[in-house]
Amino acid sequence: MASKIKVTFLGTSAQIPTARRNHSAILLTYDGENILVDCGEGTQRQFRKAKLNPCKVTRVLVTHRHGDHVFGLPGLISTLDLSGYNKTLYIYGPKGIKKFLENFLGLGYVKRDFKIIIEEVYGKFFETNDFYLEAEKMEHGIPINAYVFVKKGQTKIDKEKLKKSKLPSGSLLKNLKEGKDIVYEGKKYLAKNFTYSEGDKKISFILDTLDNEEIVPFVKNSDLLICEASFMENSENGKRLAKEHLHLTAKQAGETAKKSKSKKLILTHISQRHEKNLKEFLEETKRVFKDSSVAEDFDIVEI
Numbered sequence: 001m002a003s004k005i006k007v008t009f010l011g012t013s014a015q016i017p018t019a020r021r022n023h024s025a026i027l028l029t030y031d032g033e034n035i036l037v038d039c040g041e042g043t044q045r046q047f048r049k050a051k052l053n054p055c056k057v058t059r060v061l062v063t064h065r066h067g068d069h070v071f072g073l074p075g076l077i078s079t080l081d082l083s084g085y086n087k088t089l090y091i092y093g094p095k096g097i098k099k100f101l102e103n104f105l106g107l108g109y110v111k112r113d114f115k116i117i118i119e120e121v122y123g124k125f126f127e128t129n130d131f132y133l134e135a136e137k138m139e140h141g142i143p144i145n146a147y148v149f150v151k152k153g154q155t156k157i158d159k160e161k162l163k164k165s166k167l168p169s170g171s172l173l174k175n176l177k178e179g180k181d182i183v184y185e186g187k188k189y190l191a192k193n194f195t196y197s198e199g200d201k202k203i204s205f206i207l208d209t210l211d212n213e214e215i216v217p218f219v220k221n222s223d224l225l226i227c228e229a230s231f232m233e234n235s236e237n238g239k240r241l242a243k244e245h246l247h248l249t250a251k252q253a254g255e256t257a258k259k260s261k262s263k264k265l266i267l268t269h270i271s272q273r274h275e276k277n278l279k280e281f282l283e284e285t286k287r288v289f290k291d292s293s294v295a296e297d298f299d300i301v302e303i
Ligand SMILES: [Zn+2]
Pocket: 014, 015, 066, 068, 069, 208, 269
């Protein structure tokens, strides 16, 4: 049975955290990997509240170096060290992140007995037989990446067809699964007739950005699109302010989900200014894309 991809929202606020929402952090868990997307201030306590062990983090994807997305890193790293973290921690980010983090993490006394590798990434930057991670540049005044996690579709044997064929199990089936045609008792069996692809599973992360042409192709066909929405067009100057501050509106997030043919949209990076009218805020998105919701801290989604 294939493992599910689990997404836990550890922080869903915009620049200023509130009693209800912590700074940005999202954890993607899949088959031994615990990939943290951004690490705003207080993220390590959010792990505890969610009853998750921060020592399980394998990789951190930093979208950009604004405080609400990275101020939690020194504290998290310090705790990992105190807890005997003994793996290599991989931190990925946009151009300039290496120098920034080296300075930033070197500011205070951050004792560290484990290895950290910081990489500036663009395009596909990590791949196993089962999944890959990819980055794309967004627009936010400073270098910023959006990320996708793609679990590759596996080839499966069509059990009904197999039953009818009376083919024996064993190495012949392995060949079919690998796309190789086989011959059994003088008869040829074509791999394409006995197999089907399960399809990719794609989770996309769009944090702070101005609406731009790269978004839709990058997040195309997402099973889950997690997208920032910091402003609302149906409010005074909402659209203009989003443009000025290089952010998306609730409507633009909906349009992105619709144009990219994504299956499900979850809004995050929620400003305190919209907390009182969240229903109306979400309505703006839903008018464009129905399967939308607003993330709350500690929400869990499985794909
Ligand atoms: Zn932000």
